[in-house]
Amino acid sequence: MTQTRKLNVAIVGAGMSGICMAVKLQDADIDDFVIYESADDVGGTWRDNTYPGLSCDVPSRFYSYSFRPNPHWSRFMSPGSEIHRYFRQVADERGVTPHIRFGAEVTSARFEDGRWWVGTSEGEEAFDVLITATGVLRVPRYPEIDGLDTFAGPTFHSARWDHSISLHNKQIGLIGTGSTGVQITAELGGKVRGLTIFQRSPQWVYPTPNLRYRALTKAALARWPVLNNLGYRFWQTYIENTLGRAAVEAGLNRRLMALLCRLNLRLSVRDPAMRRKLTPNYHAMCKRLILAGHYYRSIQKPGVHLVTEAIDHVEPRGVVTSDGVLHELDLLVLATGFDARAYVRPMGIVNDNGVTLDDVWEDGPHAYRSIAVPGFPNLFMLMGPHSPIGNQSLVLIAENQADYAMWWINKIRNGDIIAASPTDTATKDYNEQMKSALRQTIWMTGCKSWYLGKDGLPELFPWRPARHRELLATPDISHFDVRTA
Ligand code: NAP
Numbered sequence: 001m002t003q004t005r006k007l008n009v010a011i012v013g014a015g016m017s018g019i020c021m022a023v024k025l026q027d028a029d030i031d032d033f034v035i036y037e038s039a040d041d042v043g044g045t046w047r048d049n050t051y052p053g054l055s056c057d058v059p060s061r062f063y064s065y066s067f068r069p070n071p072h073w074s075r076f077m078s079p080g081s082e083i084h085r086y087f088r089q090v091a092d093e094r095g096v097t098p099h100i101r102f103g104a105e106v107t108s109a110r111f112e113d114g115r116w117w118v119g120t121s122e123g124e125e126a127f128d129v130l131i132t133a134t135g136v137l138r139v140p141r142y143p144e145i146d147g148l149d150t151f152a153g154p155t156f157h158s159a160r161w162d163h164s165i166s167l168h169n170k171q172i173g174l175i176g177t178g179s180t181g182v183q184i185t186a187e188l189g190g191k192v193r194g195l196t197i198f199q200r201s202p203q204w205v206y207p208t209p210n211l212r213y214r215a216l217t218k219a220a221l222a223r224w225p226v227l228n229n230l231g232y233r234f235w236q237t238y239i240e241n242t243l244g245r246a247a248v249e250a251g252l253n254r255r256l257m258a259l260l261c262r263l264n265l266r267l268s269v270r271d272p273a274m275r276r277k278l279t280p281n282y283h284a285m286c287k288r289l290i291l292a293g294h295y296y297r298s299i300q301k302p303g304v305h306l307v308t309e310a311i312d313h314v315e316p317r318g319v320v321t322s323d324g325v326l327h328e329l330d331l332l333v334l335a336t337g338f339d340a341r342a343y344v345r346p347m348g349i350v351n352d353n354g355v356t357l358d359d360v361w362e363d364g365p366h367a368y369r370s371i372a373v374p375g376f377p378n379l380f381m382l383m384g385p386h387s388p389i390g391n392q393s394l395v396l397i398a399e400n401q402a403d404y405a406m407w408w409i410n411k412i413r414n415g416d417i418i419a420a421s422p423t424d425t426a427t428k429d430y431n432e433q434m435k436s437a438l439r440q441t442i443w444m445t446g447c448k449s450w451y452l453g454k455d456g457l458p459e460l461f462p463w464r465p466a467r468h469r470e471l472l473a474t475p476d477i478s479h480f481d482v483r484t485a
Contacts, residue, residue: 007413009033010118010127012106012347014096015044016087017382017398018133020065022096024402028410034127035096036120038105042091044135046084049180051161051335053187054080055210057179057291058393061228062235065090065395069228071221076211077291108348111377114419114483129409133382133398134347136389137338137450143175146313151332158184158335169193171328173319175311176335177203178450179288182295184335189298196305196327198319201448202277204261204284207268208291236396243391244465247285247442254442258284268296277308282447289391340450340459341365343385351376361385364454366431368422368479369471370461371401377419377483378412380405386434388461388468390451397468404472419483426479437462 009025011018014037025033041047056063060073063083068090074082091097101120108119109130116130140157142148148155156162158180171194174181182203188195213221221228246254261284269275278296280287299306309321318329343365349357355375365385367373372380382401383394411417435457438444443451443458451458461468 004413005415006032007128007409009129009131009409010116010125011035011131011133012344013037013044013133013135014042014091014100015133015135016046016395017135017402018044019087019091019096020395020398021131021133021382021402021405022099023065023067023090023094024406025409026094026096028406030409030413033099034125035100036104036106036118037100037102040102041088042097042100043084043087045137046080046087048138049080049159050163051158051180051184052167053183055183056080056083057208058239058391059235061231062239063393063395064232066232066399069225069232071218071225071228073213075213077208106347108350110350111352111379116378128412129378129380131380131382131405132344134344136343136383136387137340139339139342141337141339142334143336145311148314150316151314151318152316153330153332155332155334158333159338165331167192167331170330171196173198173327173329173332174335175333176337177201178335178337179290180337181335182290182292184333185304186292186295186298189304190301192303194303194305196307196319196329197299198307198311199277200310201287202280203287203290204258204280205264205290205292205295206257206261206284207264207293209293236393239392240465243285243289244388247390248437248440248462248464254285257289265296269300274300274306277306283442283445285442286445286447287449288451291391337450341453344381349376349379365459366427368427368430369404370468371404371472372422374422374424374427377421378408379421380408385459386461388465390460392465400469400472404475407475415485417482417484420480422479423481434462
């Protein structure tokens with residue numbers, strides 16, 4: 001007969017994944033858990049990013065927890081503030097919020113005597129299981145540009161938007177044309193005195209109008225939840241079978257996506273010189289594909305200048321490009337992306353042999369099925385290395401990973417095991433298979449992107465999203481070193 005034992009769980013991070021994990025624990029009647037959150041609010045990326053034009057580029061109907069549909073989304077792809085409110089609301093209504101220690105930054109976690117000792121400035125506490133839910137794109141990346149710190153006006157990263165600075169009557173400089181830079185351009189183009197966009201590489205843009213939901217539609221979705229679920233399944237199927245498939249399999253799908261991007265550019269930008277500037281020299285989807293409705297329209301508005309000469313340096317009055325031109329600016333926004341290899345770090349994680357996660361990841365972050373690391377028992381990472389991120393809903397991925405962690409947590413609770421970590425062999429085999437499959441993906445077709453790791457391979461999942469789900473739905477205990485009582 002299985003015995004149920006009491007166990008406690010530490011979750012690091014109260015963003016979308018951390019809240020999801022907490023809900024799963026509660027659903028399993030595990031109430032002894034703490035969520036450590038360094039900030040003073042939930043929401044992770046949706047709390048930190050507040051730049052003008054921020055929205056999700058995954059349809060909101062699908063970018064929701066499957067267990068908490070939201071009939072009230074205002075748009076097909078809702079604004080960031082609304083998404084932030086949704087996560088806060090779920091945390092409140094599911095009773096997760098009282099478990100959160102706000103302002104508690106976890107600096108260390110060490111496995112000793114069969115437990116994880118989680119360290120903050122207040123000291124250490126012991127837990128049976130450690131879940132990291134620290135997000136992927138959390139640490140802003142600042143560009144190395146000569147003289148950047150000499151600029152006389154305000155300068156900030158897109159993920160640290162300074163709302164105390166009025167944009168009115170400003171000549172704004174924007175460095176970066178990734179998903180963030182595109183959304184900022186789409187919002188500010190034509191609305192501010194001047195917007196100078198410094199583009200190092202052009203982007204392919206997949207045409208995606210962002211329609212508003214009518215009151216009647218919202219009422220119908222609220223009245224008949226089945227419609228919401230149908231919408232969720234529809235967009236899941238669509239995204240996984242178009243974007244999810246085209247990235248990892250050559251064929252008609254991929255060609256169609258590329259054609260639509262090309263047509264979008266051709267039909268939206270009539271001026272051939274401008275079109276040339278905006279035409280990438282790499283395949284659509286090699287970098288993360290941009291899904292946007294009116295980027296091209298905004299970039300052609302009066303007052304918007306697209307600069308394609310390389311940045312040489314910054315001086316107090318503005319940015320000087322390699323052709324010697326000084327672009328005078330009042331404000332400089334750095335939409336230059338994130339350190340995608342930080343994962344749980346700088347938190348120092350060390351196992352009972354004194355090995356740190358930094359040691360294990362010396363040649364780049366890797367994991368078993370994106371979630372566990374050999375030699376680190378009872379540690380589960382949500383959005384760990386090689387998760388199927390990219391143009392997918394990270395919410396569903398977090399749910400699948402949390403379910404997988406719950407499978408092991410239940411085994412510990414039932415007394416079947418006391419600790420488990422994947423074997424070196426299983427992890428190595430998995431990573432070898434992945435590396436070989438990664439070479440066939442669109443991400444390896446000759447562009448530079450934040451996807452690419454130290455070894456030149458993309459840190460993404462090389463198969464269809466459904467495969468990741470299957471892998472997590474079928475835990476294989478023979479792939480684990482298991483300790484029993
Ligand atoms: P990003 O995709 O990494 O783009 C950074 C941009 O900055 C690129 O255009 C890059 O040029 C440019 N850049 C970097 N250093 C530079 C330098 N020294 N000089 C000139 N240009 C420089 O970052 P992001 O736009 O913040 O997006 C990151 C990811 O966040 C996205 O891919 C996506 O996964 C996520 N995101 C999602 C949404 C959403 O709606 N769901 C919205 C925003 C962001 P190169 O291309 O030449 O490197």
